[in-house]
Amino acid sequence: MPRSQQRGAVDPARKVAFEVLKAVRVDDAYTNLVLPALLREHRLSGRDAAFATELASGTIRWQGTYDAILAACIDRPLRKVESKVLDALRLGTHQLLAMRVPTHAAISTTVDLVRFRVSSGAAGFANAVLRKVSAQDLAAWVAQVGTDRATAFSHPAWVVDELRAALGRDDELDALLAADNEPPKVTLVARPGRSTRDELPGEPTAFSPYGVVLAGGDPGQLPAVVQGRAGVQDEGSQLVAIAAAGAPVDGVDARWLDLCAGPGGKAALLAALAAERGAGLVASERQQHRALLVQRALRRAAGVTGIVTADGTTPPYRPGTFDRVLVDAPCTGLGALRRRPEARWRRRPADLVELTTLQRKLVDAALDLVRPGGIVLYATCSPVLGETSGVVTAVLEGRDDVVLEDVGRVLPDVPDAAGPLPGTMQLWPHRHGTDAMFLALLRRQ
Incomplete structure (x- = not known):
């Protein structure tokens, strides 16, 4: 099969998520900046764009937890796993444990990604690892490997310590760490004198008199945003x-x-x-x-x-x-x-x-x-x-x-x-x- 046809076998949404992880890892890119450009390049919108966004951002958020799970499924240190393969394994793990993707689809699409981007041998390795990951749900895995907050909530230990000190109390720490892992809602601002929030779709924000929380859709398509009278x-x-x-x-x-x-x-x-x-x-x-x-x-x-x-x-x-x-x-x-x-x-x-x-x-x-x-x-x-x-x-x-x-x-x-x-x-x-x-x-x- 020609290489171009092989590349086409990987669906564009997963391809975009894979490229985001690579850009973040290799180029020190920012997810929220590189992702929109890749979505435009691959002409993704609607559900495909939403899937790619959650797959890339969610995988990066939960990387610490997923690495602990993968380490339990691999017989060598993760640092010895090729970076591209590890990126794909993280993407597959997120699909298996945190997204509504059927197990066979999560594994097979990730294996295809590894096959076309790395090698057939690496694809076999990815298949074996992800089958082990799929044996338990996220809660069971966290109970097994997440014996500390850093692993359970996917934050570096020093960040957990800094957030605890900033809160000044321990009883809200889990809620804060969990909130850090929730995808943020898209919030718009109507710039006074140029727009009003009545012009913008969504629910008014709780504290700002100029904001609304967007229910859905692409904010970049709204006339007020296009014209600079409002913004995200x-x-x-x-x-x-x-x-x-x-x-x-x-x-x-x-x-x-x-x-x-x-x-x-x-x-x-x-x-x-x-x-x-x-x-x-x-x-x-x-x-x-x-x-x-x-x-x-x-x-x-x-x-x-x-x-x-x-x-x-x-x-x-x-x-x-x-x-x-x-x-x-x-x-x-x-x-x-x-x-x-x-x-x-x-x-x-x-x-x-x-x-x-x-x-x-x-x-x-x-x-x-x-x-x-x-x-x-x-x-x-x-x-x-x-x-x-x-x-x-x-x-x-x-x-x-x-x-x-x-x-x-x-x-x-x-x-x-x-x-x-x-x-x-x-x-x-x-x-x-x-x-x-x-x-x-x-x-x-």
């Missing part, structure tokens, strides 16, 4: 922009800055809110490719006075230039594991040192840029204490011209969201259905 944005991120815009300032309120604006979602909402008040937003981003994403997100948006490519730690603005500044700082992303499943396997404890140093520098720079009486909102999509209370405490200890104010007064309708420092806010997937966003409101004196 987690409700937690919407609340960050709302808080940054809603905190009271003393005196003039005309000059706003998003210091770390890429990829542009919060900047787009901020710009819309600024335009409603006659204010202007400068969107600043250090990385050129992310600055281009900001430009795309802010296309045709009112309220934008500039899009700048600049390092936020050494910004090209005069001190005291702005009335309010948002610092949505680069972080570990451990609060967004639902939508960034690979982050749990990619991050290391050593990353915290570099990131917290950068975060402190960014907040310090923002406080220099805001005038007395103005505010800085510091936000991260991580609940890790080193990146939240640790950064804020270090900044406050190093300055005598800053006070920490109660961000809960700006977002009074969000319950059960007390942060690790008085006045700060911590959102949680298992409590609020959002990413685990942290917010701290700082006022320059």
Whole structure:
């Protein structure tokens, strides 16, 4: 049989999922960025696109658990299994244990994938392993191999420890870890002055007045999204922009800055809110490719006075230039594991040192840029204490011209969201259905 015909024997949805795993492993790609491009390339939509999405994202989320199960079914260390074969075995395991795929279909399609992408010998090996996996359901396997939370909930042990410390209690930890493994719902934001949420299909979000939870379908096909009047944005991120815009300032309120604006979602909402008040937003981003994403997100948006490519730690603005500044700082992303499943396997404890140093520098720079009486909102999509209370405490200890104010007064309708420092806010997937966003409101004196 010609090779081209052999390749065609693997259905496109599984082929896309396999290519996603390879891109994440080899190219350090992000699932939520590489997947849409592959879906377009293979012209998948509807149920096929949904199947490929769940297969790829779910496999990466549950990789830790699946590797423990596969290790129990293979007579040699997993590190000695060829990477492409291991990717396929993980995909097959997810189909067997977590998707409504018949056992024979899950095994045979995975074996075909290995045969056409690796070799016939590897296909025989995959067949034998997956038959062992299919002997029990997921609950039985977890009872056998998941003797600790890290394995049972597919999180690295150090991440489990950091999340436990951030929660400050053990009784909710299982619920949080389980929420991290749930596929996130698609949430849309109507950018005020350009769209209303009545225009968007879906149920209104619980806390943001601009959001809806999409019931189904491709958000990229909605006219408001195509035209940039609305966008896809987690409700937690919407609340960050709302808080940054809603905190009271003393005196003039005309000059706003998003210091770390890429990829542009919060900047787009901020710009819309600024335009409603006659204010202007400068969107600043250090990385050129992310600055281009900001430009795309802010296309045709009112309220934008500039899009700048600049390092936020050494910004090209005069001190005291702005009335309010948002610092949505680069972080570990451990609060967004639902939508960034690979982050749990990619991050290391050593990353915290570099990131917290950068975060402190960014907040310090923002406080220099805001005038007395103005505010800085510091936000991260991580609940890790080193990146939240640790950064804020270090900044406050190093300055005598800053006070920490109660961000809960700006977002009074969000319950059960007390942060690790008085006045700060911590959102949680298992409590609020959002990413685990942290917010701290700082006022320059």
